[in-house]
Every structure is written in structure tokens, then in C-alpha cells.
Amino acid sequence: MFRRLFRIRTLMTAVAIVALVVTGTRFAWQTVQRVRLARKYGEYAASFARNERKTVERIQSQENDIAETDRSVALYEIALLAKRRQIAAADNDREVPKQVLDEYRQTIVQMDELQRSKNANTDQIARDKKDVGEYAELRSYYQKLERKYQEVACYPWLTVPPDPSPPK
Numbered sequence: 001m002f003r004r005l006f007r008i009r010t011l012m013t014a015v016a017i018v019a020l021v022v023t024g025t026r027f028a029w030q031t032v033q034r035v036r037l038a039r040k041y042g043e044y045a046a047s048f049a050r051n052e053r054k055t056v057e058r059i060q061s062q063e064n065d066i067a068e069t070d071r072s073v074a075l076y077e078i079a080l081l082a083k084r085r086q087i088a089a090a091d092n093d094r095e096v097p098k099q100v101l102d103e104y105r106q107t108i109v110q111m112d113e114l115q116r117s118k119n120a121n122t123d124q125i126a127r128d129k130k131d132v133g134e135y136a137e138l139r140s141y142y143q144k145l146e147r148k149y150q151e152v153a154c155y156p157w158l159t160v161p162p163d164p165s166p167p168k
Helices: 008-092 098-154
Strands: none
Touching: 008 098
16 A cells, blocks of 8 residues: 655645635635625725715805895895884974875884894894704714715725714
8 A cells, every 4th residue: 555655845835725715715805805895895986975065065055045034134124114114204394284194003003013023033034043053963973974974985904083073
């Protein structure tokens, strides 16, 4: 019977080949895992980018609402001034017919309504400006998350830092 003897050189070569196979397999597995992580973090970054765009749209909408409310407040102020001038002109005229006086009394009631409406719009402007500030904080939060996950998607072998604290 033929008996084969293993030499040291043959055994070292076999160990080297096994080490290369194990290392290659491990490297391939890590690469697959990193690609999966990169894809996942890329999706997170895209999600945060979408949220940030929606927040920008909300900010623009609120700013448009503020501008619209500012315009209506200005119109109310102009209307109030016009009504006050009409009343002052009627008060200066001594021979005012009863019908005109009744119209001016109605105008005074309308002025009160305009004043209340102006105050409500002013309150709405204050609320809208507060909302814009909150949306700006939310936008900043989404931008930070997007940058973080874009970086992690590019370098998936690095540890993931904790998320920034969300706005209140």
C-alpha cells in the first residue's frame, strides 16, 4: 500500500489556501452586508430629504398665508380709515338727513366688525409666524438626519452616530 507523506511545505500551502478562502468568504460577506447597509441608509436619507421638502412646502404655504393675512389687515385698516373720515365729514355737516345718519350708524357697527376681524387676523399672523418657526426647526432636524445617513451610506463600515434630538 502506498502511503503519502505530507511535507511541511505542502501543509503550509494548504493552510494558506484555506486562509485565503476563509478570508475571501468573510470579506465577501462583509461587502454584501455593507452594500445592504449603504442601501438602507440611502433610503433613510432619501426619506428624510422628502420630509425636508414637505416641510419647506409647509413653510412656504405659511409664509404665503402670512402675506395674505397682512394684506387683508392692511385693507381692513384702510376701510376703517375711510369709514372714520365719512363719519367725521357727516358730523361736520349740520344738515345731515336722518337716512344718512342711520347709514353712518350702520357704518359704525361695520367698523366694529372690521376691527374685530382685524384683531382676529393679527392673531392669525402671530400663530402662522410661530408655525413657520416650528417648521424651520423641523426642516433643520430633517437636514441633519439626511446628512448623517448620506454619510453613513457612503461609509457603511463606520459606526452610526446617534440621531440628533427632535425639535419640540
